[in-house]
Every structure is written in structure tokens, then in C-alpha cells.
Amino acid sequence: xxxxxxxxxxxxxxxxxxxxxxxxxxxxxxxxxxxxxxxxxxxxxxxxxxxxxxxxxxxxxxxxxxxxxxxxxxxxxxxxxxxxxxxxxxxxxxxxxxxxxxxxxxxxxxxxx
Amino acid sequence: xxxxxxxxxxxxxxxxxxxxxxxxxxxxxxxxxxxxxxxxxxxxxxxxxxxxxxxxxxxxxxxxxxxxxxxxxxxxxxxxxxxxxxxxxxxxxxxxxxxxxxxxxxxxxxxxxxxxx
Numbered sequence: 001x002x003x004x005x006x007x008x009x010x011x012x013x014x015x016x017x018x019x020x021x022x023x024x025x026x027x028x029x030x031x032x033x034x035x036x037x038x039x040x041x042x043x044x045x046x047x048x049x050x051x052x053x054x055x056x057x058x059x060x061x062x063x064x065x066x067x068x069x070x071x072x073x074x075x076x077x078x079x080x081x082x083x084x085x086x087x088x089x090x091x092x093x094x095x096x097x098x099x100x101x102x103x104x105x106x107x108x109x110x111x112x113x
Numbered sequence: 114x115x116x117x118x119x120x121x122x123x124x125x126x127x128x129x130x131x132x133x134x135x136x137x138x139x140x141x142x143x144x145x146x147x148x149x150x151x152x153x154x155x156x157x158x159x160x161x162x163x164x165x166x167x168x169x170x171x172x173x174x175x176x177x178x179x180x181x182x183x184x185x186x187x188x189x190x191x192x193x194x195x196x197x198x199x200x201x202x203x204x205x206x207x208x209x210x211x212x213x214x215x216x217x218x219x220x221x222x223x224x225x226x227x228x229x230x
């Protein structure tokens with residue numbers, strides 16, 4: 001079955017710097033890759049996703065890139081702010097509806113003021 | 114956007130008892146899923162709740178321990194049976210196909226924090 005590896009497990013940056021979180025997946029049939037942000041005591045929230053027919057997607061300060069050949073995808077956060085501090089999870093799915101998500105182990109991001 | 118609610122939000126239970134967690138969505142959804150998230154850990158899928166048929170369980174999870182119901186397109190329950198302290202965790206439901214949105218996008222309920230003594 002699918003296996004998703006996520007790195008780093010913790011990341012500390014200064015406010016205004018960029019943060020990059022990387023994930024690799026094992027199943028070449030996976031074609032949907034969401035990212036979730038989970039603040040302490042809150043539910044995971046979908047912040048951005050990418051499908052295998054595109055290589056990059058941006059939403060304001062957040063971007064995700066996908067390299068299907070290498071089977072890895074990354075989350076990029078620019079101009080980080082203290083409110084970006086949270087645990088971020090990547091996931092992979094075969095798509096097509098009704099397919100389960102397999103999650104990475106998470107990255108705890110701390111943005112220092 | 115659709116609202117996903119869970120009841121109870123938290124509970125403290127005695128070992129050997131059972132707890133039923135409810136997940137309610139205010140619009141029809143295609144799929145509903147149940148996850149477990151242990152403290153400081155990632156999300157682990159327990160099962161997919163299929164409307165009108167038995168749930169599909171992931172490896173390591175069985176129906177006798179985690180019976181699931183899905184009577185309609187807006188509601189599901191997860192029961193944690195014969196609980197032990199190892200079942201202490203956060204249980205989350207998620208939904209896909211909310212309001213006819215893009216396939217695969219999953220949105221989570223607020224979670225149920227379960228402590229078993």
C-alpha cells in the first residue's frame with residue numbers, strides 16, 4: 001500500500017523567512033496530494049492541494065510543487081508569520097473519489113517573532 | 114460551506130464500557146471516514162463509512178471493536194467497544210464530496226477527545 005514520508009519532523013524559522021516541508025510517496029498511482037494545517041487542539045484544515053496533472057499551485061503565501069517522476073511534493077510558505085505556527089500534514093490518495101488519504105507523520109512548524 | 118459536528122466533544126470513560134460518537138453534516142456527502150489521532154501523532158484511518166452497506170475497515174481495525182453505522186448521507190456513528198486505556202485518543206470524522214465539491218477533498222469534524230481510565 002501507499003507510504004508517505006514527511007520531513008522534517010520539526011522546523012523553526014524566523015518571522016518573514018520561508019519554510020519548506022517535503023513529502024515522498026511510494027505508489028505511482030497516487031494522483032491527489034493535499035496539505036493540512038492543524039493548530040493545537042483544533043481539527044486539521046485543508047490549506048492547499050494539488051493533482052497530478054499540474055506541477056505547481058499557489059495560493060497567496062502558500063505554494064505546493066509536485067514532481068511525479070521523483071514521487072515527491074513540497075509545501076512552501078513564504079513571508080512566514082507567527083500564526084503559521086502549527087503542525088502540517090501531507091497526504092496522498094489515488095483520487096477518483098472514495099479513495100482514502102494516507103498521511104505523513106507531520107511537521108511541527110514554529111515561527112519565531 | 115458545510116458544517117461538520119461531532120458529539121460528544123470529549124468524554125472520560127471506564128475501561129470495559131463502550132462509547133458511541135456521532136458525526137453530523139449539514140449537507141449530503143458522498144463519503145464519510147473515521148480517523149484516530151493519538152497525542153502528538155498523525156491521523157490513522159479506521160474505516161470508510163459506506164451509506165447503505167457495511168463499513169470498510171483498515172488493517173488493524175475490526176468491526177467488533179469499532180462498529181460503524183451510516184444510515185443516510187449526512188450522519189454516521191463510530192462506537193468504541195470494550196474500551197481500554199490504549200483507546201484513549203482523538204477520534205475524527207471526515208467527509209468527502211461535500212456539496213458537490215471537487216472529488217477527494219476531505220474536511221474534518223472537530224474531533225472527540227476520549228480518555229479511558
